[in-house]
Amino acid sequence: xxxxxxxxxxxxxxxxxxxxxxxxxxxxxxxxxxxxxxxxxxxxxxxxxxxxxxxxxxxxxxxxxxxxxxxxxxxxxxxxxxxxxxxxxxxxxxxxxxxxxxxxxxxxxxxxxxxxxxxxxxxxxxxxxxxxxxxxxxxxxxxxxxxxxxxxxxxxxxxxxxxxxxxxxxxxxxxxxxxxxxxxxxxxxxxxxxxxxxxxxxxxxxxxxxxxxxxxxxxxxxxxxxxxxxxxxxxxxxxxxxxxxxxxxxxxxxxxxxxxxxxxxxxxxxxxxxxxxxxxxxxxxxxxxxxxxxxxxxxxxxxxxxxxxxxxx
Amino acid sequence: xxxxxxxxxxxxxxxxxxxxxxxxxxxxxxxxxxxxxxxxxxxxxxxxxxxxxxxxxxxxxxxxxxxxxxxxxxxxxxxxxxxxxxxxxxxxxxxxxxxxxxxxxxxxxxxxxxxxxxxxxxxxxxxxxxxxxxxxxxxxxxxxxxxxxxxxxxxxxxxxxxxxxxxxxxxxxxxxxx
Ligand code: SF4
Ligand code: SF4
Numbered sequence: 001x002x003x004x005x006x007x008x009x010x011x012x013x014x015x016x017x018x019x020x021x022x023x024x025x026x027x028x029x030x031x032x033x034x035x036x037x038x039x040x041x042x043x044x045x046x047x048x049x050x051x052x053x054x055x056x057x058x059x060x061x062x063x064x065x066x067x068x069x070x071x072x073x074x075x076x077x078x079x080x081x082x083x084x085x086x087x088x089x090x091x092x093x094x095x096x097x098x099x100x101x102x103x104x105x106x107x108x109x110x111x112x113x114x115x116x117x118x119x120x121x122x123x124x125x126x127x128x129x130x131x132x133x134x135x136x137x138x139x140x141x142x143x144x145x146x147x148x149x150x151x152x153x154x155x156x157x158x159x160x161x162x163x164x165x166x167x168x169x170x171x172x173x174x175x176x177x178x179x180x181x182x183x184x185x186x187x188x189x190x191x192x193x194x195x196x197x198x199x200x201x202x203x204x205x206x207x208x209x210x211x212x213x214x215x216x217x218x219x220x221x222x223x224x225x226x227x228x229x230x231x232x233x234x235x236x237x238x239x240x241x242x243x244x245x246x247x248x249x250x251x252x253x254x255x256x257x258x259x260x261x262x263x264x265x266x267x268x269x270x271x272x273x274x275x276x277x278x279x280x281x282x283x284x285x286x287x288x289x290x291x292x293x294x295x296x297x298x299x300x301x302x303x304x305x306x307x308x309x310x311x312x313x
Numbered sequence: 314x315x316x317x318x319x320x321x322x323x324x325x326x327x328x329x330x331x332x333x334x335x336x337x338x339x340x341x342x343x344x345x346x347x348x349x350x351x352x353x354x355x356x357x358x359x360x361x362x363x364x365x366x367x368x369x370x371x372x373x374x375x376x377x378x379x380x381x382x383x384x385x386x387x388x389x390x391x392x393x394x395x396x397x398x399x400x401x402x403x404x405x406x407x408x409x410x411x412x413x414x415x416x417x418x419x420x421x422x423x424x425x426x427x428x429x430x431x432x433x434x435x436x437x438x439x440x441x442x443x444x445x446x447x448x449x450x451x452x453x454x455x456x457x458x459x460x461x462x463x464x465x466x467x468x469x470x471x472x473x474x475x476x477x478x479x480x481x482x483x484x485x486x487x488x489x490x491x
Pocket of ligand 2: 381397401407408424
């Protein structure tokens with residue numbers, strides 16, 4: 001038997017006995033970022049495809065949530081920092097090696113772009129809106145002219161934002177559970193899926209709801225596929241990765257993960273959406289609410305379980 | 314120049330003097346430590362083997378903590394020593410999560426702190442790091458690996474050694490003599 005103990009009594013706060021440097025802030029930030037990325041992606045996509053009329057909620061209404069989602073996310077990130085007064089240092093350099101760095105910059109592109117997008121559609125909410133100042137009107141005319149370009153910027157930056165929410169974790173090889181590149185596409189898919197769910201919740205148009213329920217169903221399928229692949233990858237990898245997988249396969253995160261994320265957050269909503277598309281009528285909000293909650297719990301579980309996974313040491 | 318340290322696991326008795334010396338020399342806040350002593354017991358009684366190691370930041374040559382720092386606060390200083398610049402650090406904790414050895418900790422003042430090899434306060438003045446110079450069994454060796462006559466180069470030439478979790482790909486520069 002081999003036993004390792006720290007005999008000098010190390011008890012560094014938040015490090016010992018188990019790493020807990022990230023609390024609720026980071027998973028919340030990643031969830032909100034993914035949700036906003038999902039909503040903006042669909043708004044941009046259907047604008048580029050010229051389908052604003054068919055999908056008014058996706059293009060014009062749902063994006064109004066995103067500046068708030070992104071601001072709350074950034075606030076959570078800010079609250080997580082231990083050296084808050086130096087926050088601005090984040091924006092003095094761009095370090096491509098550091099996901100924390102390029103992710104923060106991506107948010108600096110996405111957030112203003114989402115605000116401009118909302119401003120262009122403000123009359124959907126307030127039909128008699130008047131910008132009052134002439135220069136604001138000029139800004140609006142300018143962006144209206146280049147709306148397609150703006151849509152492209154949103155499309156690309158929202159995809160980067162969505163992938164970033166996963167890569168932030170997967171860049172850490174010190175935490176075997178996070179150290180899988182599948183986390184990038186997985187969190188992107190999950191973000192798109194929660195975005196689609198939010199659109200279903202907000203839409204009053206049956207055809208639009210059906211379209212997004214169908215999209216969501218497909219995204220859930222991809223997510224399940226990626227989750228299976230993630231575990232296959234872990235189980236075929238080194239001892240530390242096998243142990244990381246066992247956190248979910250018999251370890252302390254087994255029940256929360258399979259029950260709340262997989263069953264309640266993916267399988268059941270997929271079933272409900274499938275039945276709904278087949279013409280069974282049921283309260284349409286149940287599936288999207290479950291998808292959104294599942295996405296939130298998913299981020300929390302990965303953030304916490306990742307900090308519990310470590311090298312043999 | 315490549316600063317490195319070697320710790321003789323056969324000589325170390327686990328007295329923790331290095332831990333106290335570091336806390337005093339570097340004003341480490343109460344309740345925290347930059348170095349610590351690990352005792353590994355292997356086997357079943359009465360056939361037991363024990364290994365004692367004084368550990369700290371490995372000043373990795375390929376350090377994930379420097380890579381993931383968004384501001385450049387974590388950086389390579391002279392001789393490859395990995396340091397944190399407090400006024401650049403935002404306390405995001407990325408480097409803490411990225412270190413496979415859990416060698417870093419959040420300083421109560423907000424920034425992230427860890428072993429510095431006493432670079433500015435001692436090594437630049439020609440002294441050994443505090444832990445090395447205080448060790449009652451003289452089990453630690455420090456110096457420049459590029460200089461074949463430095464204590465660390467000499468001892469690594471003559472002894473078997475290992476590093477910790479080399480499979481993490483960090484290329485640690487803290488050697489343990491076996
Ligand atoms: S031991 Fe940890 S803190 Fe030190 S250089 Fe290596 S990764 Fe960075
Ligand atoms: S906590 Fe400080 S040193 Fe560590 S990655 Fe963040 S900014 Fe860099």
